[in-house]
Each structure stands twice: as C-alpha cells, then as structure tokens.
Amino acid sequence: MKRPPSGTMDPRLRLAAVILVLLIFPVAYVAAINAVLPHTSLAFEAGWTDQSFSGWTVNVSQGTSAVLSVSNGTLSVISTGTVTPRQFVAADSPNLPQVDISRYHFLIVSIRTPAYYVGARIVMWTGSGGPILALVKTYADTEFHTEVIDLRFFGLSTARPLRMIELGWEGVEIPASAGNHVEFRGLSLAREVGEPA
Amino acid sequence: MNEVGGTRSVPWWARYADWTRLLPESVKDQSRRIAKLFLLGLALRIVLSPSFGGTDAATSSWISTVLMTKGQLILSNDPPPIFYLHALVFEAFRPIYPATIFNRFLSPVAFTPSILLPISILREPGIGVVLTLLKLPYLAFDLASAVLLLWLVREPQPAIRAFKIWLFNPIVLYVSYFFGQFDIVAVFFVILAFYYNQHGRRNAALLALSVAILFKDFAIVLVPFFLVLYLEQKPGFFARFKELLKVALASAAPLAAQFLIALTQTPFYESANYALTGDQMNGFFGRSIYNRGEPGVPLVQGFLTFIGYSMKLTTFSPIPDVIYLFPLAYLILFVAWILLRGKDAGKLWNATVVLFLLIYALNLFHPQWFLWGQPFLIVLVARQRKPVSPLYAGIVALFFAYILYFDAIAYTLPLIPLIPAAAFWPGPTSMMRNAGLPADLILNLARTAFSGLCLALAFLLFRNVWLPSRTREQ
Numbered sequence: 001m002k003r004p005p006s007g008t009m010d011p012r013l014r015l016a017a018v019i020l021v022l023l024i025f026p027v028a029y030v031a032a033i034n035a036v037l038p039h040t041s042l043a044f045e046a047g048w049t050d051q052s053f054s055g056w057t058v059n060v061s062q063g064t065s066a067v068l069s070v071s072n073g074t075l076s077v078i079s080t081g082t083v084t085p086r087q088f089v090a091a092d093s094p095n096l097p098q099v100d101i102s103r104y105h106f107l108i109v110s111i112r113t114p115a116y117y118v119g120a121r122i123v124m125w126t127g128s129g130g131p132i133l134a135l136v137k138t139y140a141d142t143e144f145h146t147e148v149i150d151l152r153f154f155g156l157s158t159a160r161p162l163r164m165i166e167l168g169w170e171g172v173e174i175p176a177s178a179g180n181h182v183e184f185r186g187l188s189l190a191r192e193v194g195e196p197a
Numbered sequence: 198m199n200e201v202g203g204t205r206s207v208p209w210w211a212r213y214a215d216w217t218r219l220l221p222e223s224v225k226d227q228s229r230r231i232a233k234l235f236l237l238g239l240a241l242r243i244v245l246s247p248s249f250g251g252t253d254a255a256t257s258s259w260i261s262t263v264l265m266t267k268g269q270l271i272l273s274n275d276p277p278p279i280f281y282l283h284a285l286v287f288e289a290f291r292p293i294y295p296a297t298i299f300n301r302f303l304s305p306v307a308f309t310p311s312i313l314l315p316i317s318i319l320r321e322p323g324i325g326v327v328l329t330l331l332k333l334p335y336l337a338f339d340l341a342s343a344v345l346l347l348w349l350v351r352e353p354q355p356a357i358r359a360f361k362i363w364l365f366n367p368i369v370l371y372v373s374y375f376f377g378q379f380d381i382v383a384v385f386f387v388i389l390a391f392y393y394n395q396h397g398r399r400n401a402a403l404l405a406l407s408v409a410i411l412f413k414d415f416a417i418v419l420v421p422f423f424l425v426l427y428l429e430q431k432p433g434f435f436a437r438f439k440e441l442l443k444v445a446l447a448s449a450a451p452l453a454a455q456f457l458i459a460l461t462q463t464p465f466y467e468s469a470n471y472a473l474t475g476d477q478m479n480g481f482f483g484r485s486i487y488n489r490g491e492p493g494v495p496l497v498q499g500f501l502t503f504i505g506y507s508m509k510l511t512t513f514s515p516i517p518d519v520i521y522l523f524p525l526a527y528l529i530l531f532v533a534w535i536l537l538r539g540k541d542a543g544k545l546w547n548a549t550v551v552l553f554l555l556i557y558a559l560n561l562f563h564p565q566w567f568l569w570g571q572p573f574l575i576v577l578v579a580r581q582r583k584p585v586s587p588l589y590a591g592i593v594a595l596f597f598a599y600i601l602y603f604d605a606i607a608y609t610l611p612l613i614p615l616i617p618a619a620a621f622w623p624g625p626t627s628m629m630r631n632a633g634l635p636a637d638l639i640l641n642l643a644r645t646a647f648s649g650l651c652l653a654l655a656f657l658l659f660r661n662v663w664l665p666s667r668t669r670e671q
Contacts (some may be wrong), residue, residue, distance in 0.1 A: 010452050029243055030248075034247060037614070040320065041301075042320070119483070126329060136472045141466075145306075150308070152309065194617075196618070196621055
C-alpha cells in the first residue's frame, strides 16, 4: 500500500500520535520501571544499644564542671559551670562489649541542643591511639536530630574496635553558662538492612 | 472534515501538531529522517531518566525539595536559580512526588560522611519518579539544544550530522541522564547566544549569555571574547562605550542576582560537622557557614575553583611564586583574539573550542563540566570530519578514563537506582587498586593522553584560525 506523503496525515491523528509518543509512553515506562525495580526504604538493625546509660561517668575540660542525668532513656549532660569555646563537658561510656564493627559499623544517636552556641560532640576511643573526634555540630532548633556515623570512615574495623564512646558538648563562639544541657538518646551500633554481610 | 473549494480546511490547533515548524528551511525536506532520529534520541533519554542518577542528582533533588517545602535554601557551590527551576517542577508534580523520598529529605537524620544521604536516597522506593522529574528540564533543554544546532549550522548535511551526534553523544547522555547534572541548562543558553550572535542580534545574544551565567558561572569566561568582537565592529568612542556597558551589565547582572538570591532567601541551617575537614565539612557551625572546610560564601568558593583546579608551576624562590597555567593560557588566547583580524561569528566559534580544550587540558574538572564544550566540538566534527573526528573520538574515549579519578561517584553510584546493590560496590579505580594494579599510574597516563589530544586539537584550530594562509599552503 502506498504511504501518504509527509504532511498529509489527518491533524487529529497526528496530534494523537504526538501525545502518545511524547506523553503516554514515557509516563507508562517510568511508572513500570518504578514499580519493577527492587527498592527498599532505609532501615537499620541494631547490634548493640544502650538505653539506660548506666555506668557512664562525667569527663570535662579543665576549668569547667558538669553533671549527668538519665531519664526515660535520655542522657543529659548538664554544665554546672561556664563552658567557653573549645571547652567541653561529656559523659564517657564504660568499656563497651565486643561488637563486630565490620558488621555493625554505624553509630546512631539522637541529639538535642539548646542553641547554636552549644556544639554537640562525639568522641570515640579504640584500644590503640588517641581519641577520635567523630562529630561536632550545632543545630538551629531545639528538636532531636539523629546522627548516623559510619565508623569505617574513621578507620574503625574488627582489628581496631570501638572501646569507649564519649557523648558531650562544647562551647561555640560565646561562653555557655551553667545549666545548659545537651540530651542524647537511642544510642546504638547498627547495620543497614539489606547490606551484604 | 469541511472542504471548501477543493482545499481541506485545517483546524486551528492542527498547526501545533506540525512539528516541522521547528525546523529551518534548509533541512525541512529531511523532516522524516530528523523525526526518526529525534524519536530515537527521545526514547533513549526516557529509558535512561528513571534508571540512573548520581549522588549530585540526589543532592540537587534534596536542595530543591527543601526549597519547595520549607522555602529555605541550602547554600552550595552551585548558583541557586537551578534549584528554583527544579522546585517549580517538583511543585507542579507534587501529587506524584513519592512520599518516602519526600519524608527522607525533610527528616532530621544526618549522616557522617554526608555522602551517605544521597547514596541512601538513590535506593529509596520512588527514586525513578524523582529522577525523572529532576531530569524533565534537562530533557527539554537538551532536545532544544539538538534542534538549535540545526538552526545554527547552515549547511544541511553538517547540520543533520551535528543533530545526530548531539542526540547520541555519550557525553551528553552521561552528564545529563547517567550522572544527572544540570549543566545542560546553561549550555543551551550558551548555544542560543552563539545562534543570536550569528544572526547579528547582539542584545539577544547578551541576554542568552546572561541567562547562561545565571545558571552556571562558567559562561562568564566567554564574555571577554564577545566584548572584543562587538567593540571591533562598532566605530566611535561612544558606540563602543555603550557596547562595553551592555556587556558589563550582561555579565554582572546574573552574578548580582545569584548573590541577591543567596542573601535574601532564608537559608536552610545545614549543620556542618566541624570534626571533619576539606570537602567533608559543608554547612553552618555556630553562625558561620563553611564550604569545603573553609569559612566563606559558597558561591565565591565555587567560582574560585576555576583557579584552584588549574595546573600550576612553582618557582624555587623562597617567595611562594606560583604561575597558574590555565589563566596564563586563557590570557594568551585572549590577546591573540584581540590581535586577530577579521573577527566573525565563525572565528568566535573556533576560539571558543580552543578555550574549552584549554580548560580540559590544563584544569582538574568535574565530569559534568565536559558538557560545556560539547556543542562546539560536535559542530566542528560535523563540519570538518577529518582530522577532527578521530581526535574527538579519542578525547571522548579518554574522558571516560579521566573520570576514573572520581571512582564510584562517576561509575557505580549512578547505577544504584537500577541496581540498588551497587551502593555497596567499589568503584572501578578501587577495584584496580584491590587487584594490585597501578591504578594511579594508569589514570595519570590516561589523563596525560587526554590533555595531549585536547592540546593537539586546540593547536590545529588555532593554526586554522590564526594562520589560515599557512594552512592553505599545506
């Protein structure tokens, strides 16, 4: 059958073809791909948690002081003296049980700070070498923020396991007066669900 | 359908279905071939759009989603206007925006190192939809660029060749649809500026150049070349002064607009991790903002990468005397442009190719930056074929070796939307290292060869434009 020359197609048919090609096919394809691909939402599986914070002790910079308080699984590190910039107040964990860091390599904790001039601070200790400063952050609001820290990024491994965690805070820009406190909760060592072993 | 006097009347809307109106007269007789190429190119892009996307694509989606939802701007090296464009598209398609990803972007969960956020986003259900929405503007500007090349190249066969090379160019496809970067938006406006310049519409050319700068600062390196061309074509002091003012306005206005947006839009307080250094430390700490570990305005620092990424020569004096090679080469090219007689749009095109080749040969550059020079190189290949084609093919092949520097970011992470397990794969460079191969040596050799081919092509073009009589004699 002889094809009609270019430009003589019925305009309605042509418009329908354009809509089909430019709209319906792409939308159907994207929807199909989206449905078929095996995606999963991010989730973590804990290998170790500490909800009670029992046995944690105070550790502070020279020239300042602090107390700890635990309530409903939340650890509060409260300053009892002024904390100037670069000074810190913290809570040190007791020696941690052996956790397979190659498997459970995420340290997860939720943090709440009172103001931007208080910087939440996380330090890790291994059996060898000095302390590893893993996090110093300020937040603009007074809500809880969850921090997920990949311990492998700091060189921790089965050969160099985590021995102790220090959760605390430091002064930023201006001195923080006595009574400021930073709260921590939901501390765990975890792995991502679906992650290869 | 009504027929009057033997002629079929056509409904008013029918002309909108006549796509051949988009073609220049010179190639209208080949509309069928063009349509087939266009549809193939479109299909290829649609296949790639939901299936691939790098960490930069996920980060652009994050910034734009936060902007859309909270009206807060996450300050980054990139000029903000692109995020407004993405936010607009996301808002328009809000009903189909996947809730899982929307909630992830707005959740108060942060990661150390921060790249874990975009990597995890690329594995979320609905990522295909988000990537498609993100790439909708890229698709529009990319296809418009292809059509614009048909208008820009006046000879029919080279025009169609350029159209074809653009549609199936691995760099164009890689940057916009595999890596998921937005440089195509600025590149379209750069091509538009050259199109208007070719047609003597200077104000329109400057406006297009201005919009290009607004989306990505690189386009500003072209402005001095336009300025010299315009000044030479205008007689008289006042006419030239007016031209100078126009060009100055065209280049300053988009930069001013970027800073105004960054200053007036409420910033999103992205908490920087002060325990980290360099590229890992971005965002606010206290009241200060940090970018790549340094306090300062991210936009300025983004712009300064042009200098910081240049190769340099240091002298052995106790005074730290440093000569940057790219700014040096740029200045030499610019002086040569000033001294060149009989400047026209064609010579400006060739000088621009030389300029981009110098950038790639003498600077560290991110994969997406390689798109900037593609329209210029493609038209050259379409017009001249040998010896440009084999050189260009070599440059493209070596580009894919060069980006091994970026390891997983350039190769395996963009596969995550299609193959979620790729999030845990090592990059090809890491694999080479793990296999005991001298990865760095191989990469550096490939990089050297890449720079060599870029400089060889730049030299050929320079000789053709600046020493045409010598070229003819041979």
